[in-house]
Amino acid sequence: MRQFEIWWANLPAPAGRRPVLLLSRNDAYQYLSKFIVAEVTTTIRAIPVEVRLSRREGLPSSCVANLDNIRTVARRWLDSRAGALPPSRHREVKRALGYALAWDELID
Numbered sequence: 001m002r003q004f005e006i007w008w009a010n011l012p013a014p015a016g017r018r019p020v021l022l023l024s025r026n027d028a029y030q031y032l033s034k035f036i037v038a039e040v041t042t043t044i045r046a047i048p049v050e051v052r053l054s055r056r057e058g059l060p061s062s063c064v065a066n067l068d069n070i071r072t073v074a075r076r077w078l079d080s081r082a083g084a085l086p087p088s089r090h091r092e093v094k095r096a097l098g099y100a101l102a103w104d105e106l107i108d
Contacts, residue, residue, distance in 0.1 A: 001029035001078070004090055006040065006057055006065075008079040015039065019082050020073065021051070021065040021093070035078075038093075039069040048099040051085075051092045058083020067096040 001007070001022060009020045020037035028035060040053060042063045050064035059082055085093065098106025 001035075001081075002026050002084070004087075004093065005084040006053065006059065006082040007037075008082055009037070009073055009077045010079055011039075011073065011077060017079070019053075019059055019063070020078075021053075021085070023070065023093070023097070033075050034072045035075065036070060037073050038065040038067050038097075039071065040065050041069075049096050051089070051096050053085075056083075057085060065093070065096075067093070067100040070097075070100070 003022055003024060003026050005022045006019050007022060008017060010017050019040035021040060022035060022037055024035040040063050042061060044050065044062065044064050049067045052064055053059050054062050094106050098104065
């Protein structure tokens with residue numbers, strides 16, 4: 001597991017099984033049992049807190065990681081790796097998270 005990977009997760013109801021974007025720092029996956037993720041949804045609103053995802057990232061259809069919907073998930077909820085964002089797209093995630101948290105230094 002690594003930051004910016006997309007994994008299928010079995011989340012509690014009502015979310016259910018869905019992809020999530022891993023946000024925790026890389027060394028957390030070795031030591032912790034819970035991780036920070038952004039939920040992925042097919043509801044696309046084209047707002048600054050969303051990062052577009054598609055088949056290129058290993059997902060079945062167009063969708064977005066919504067950085068307004070970040071949560072902590074248990075390792076046991078993560079089922080299988082779907083794909084990952086290439087390094088060239090990491091800045092998009094940081095910008096969306098900066099917008100969601102009103103951290104202007106991440107938005108520029």
